[in-house]
Amino acid sequence: EIDAIGAAAAANPAVDVAICPPFTLIAPAAGRGVAIGSQDCHAAAKGAHTGCVSATLLIEAGATYAIVGHSERRQDQHETDAEVRAKAEAAITGGLIAIVCVGETEAERDAGNAVSVVEGQLTGSVPPAGTAATLVVAYEPVWAIGTGRTPSVADVADMHAAIRAKLVALLGAEGPGVRILYGGSMNPKNAAELLAVPDVDGGLVGGASLTAAQFVPIIEAGAALG
Numbered sequence: 001e002i003d004a005i006g007a008a009a010a011a012n013p014a015v016d017v018a019i020c021p022p023f024t025l026i027a028p029a030a031g032r033g034v035a036i037g038s039q040d041c042h043a044a045a046k047g048a049h050t051g052c053v054s055a056t057l058l059i060e061a062g063a064t065y066a067i068v069g070h071s072e073r074r075q076d077q078h079e080t081d082a083e084v085r086a087k088a089e090a091a092i093t094g095g096l097i098a099i100v101c102v103g104e105t106e107a108e109r110d111a112g113n114a115v116s117v118v119e120g121q122l123t124g125s126v127p128p129a130g131t132a133a134t135l136v137v138a139y140e141p142v143w144a145i146g147t148g149r150t151p152s153v154a155d156v157a158d159m160h161a162a163i164r165a166k167l168v169a170l171l172g173a174e175g176p177g178v179r180i181l182y183g184g185s186m187n188p189k190n191a192a193e194l195l196a197v198p199d200v201d202g203g204l205v206g207g208a209s210l211t212a213a214q215f216v217p218i219i220e221a222g223a224a225l226g
């Protein structure tokens with residue numbers, strides 16, 4: 001699958017394509033035509049942290065990106081905003097591009113708090129030294145991950161506008177250039193519509209990234225938007 005995705009990346013050079021597999025698959029996936037990222041990055045550059053993987057080790061294995069603060073880690077490993085920021089800082093300092101994930105739960109959206117929750121996560125998780133070149137933000141409503149449900153285009157637009165405004169407030173001149181990804185049940189059918197929303201600069205694709213048949217049309221949808 002990865003070779004077919006690599007071919008699609010080569011055929012669509014305007015789109016930055018990366019695969020973020022489990023740690024054990026980073027080295028085998030590297031060097032096959034598509035950028036590689038990790039699904040976590042330890043907050044310390046080195047030291048005695050048995051079982052953890054640092055930015056240095058990730059780069060040695062072939063990674064150029066690191067996802068930090070995915071909602072599953074915030075939930076399962078109880079990662080806080082401060083820990084996510086420390087991981088993002090370690091990733092960036094180590095030479096990786098950090099993909100910082102944020103997103104509200106269904107209960108938080110139902111309560112009308114989605115934007116304020118995400119703004120709070122950004123305030124706590126975004127490294128102050130993040131730049132357009134070293135930082136990516138991924139908005140993933142928790143209730144949309146792996147469920148086949150997505151927010152309305154209007155809700156995505158509202159959230160991404162709020163994220164952009166917060167990034168400008170936090171990072172000043174770097175804020176407008178930070179790429180903001182949408183994630184949560186993106187697939188070949190809805191990708192073009194979601195990617196066309198203002199301030200949606202790409203996707204963080206889970207299930208539909210597992211096969212070239214599903215992922216390549218999403219890459220092509222991004223390329224078609226220029």
Ligand SMILES: O=C[C@H](O)COP(=O)(O)O
Binds near residue numbers: 144184204207
């Ligand atoms: O890690 C991937 C994202 O959480 C999105 O997953 P999904 O596209 O399967 O909903």
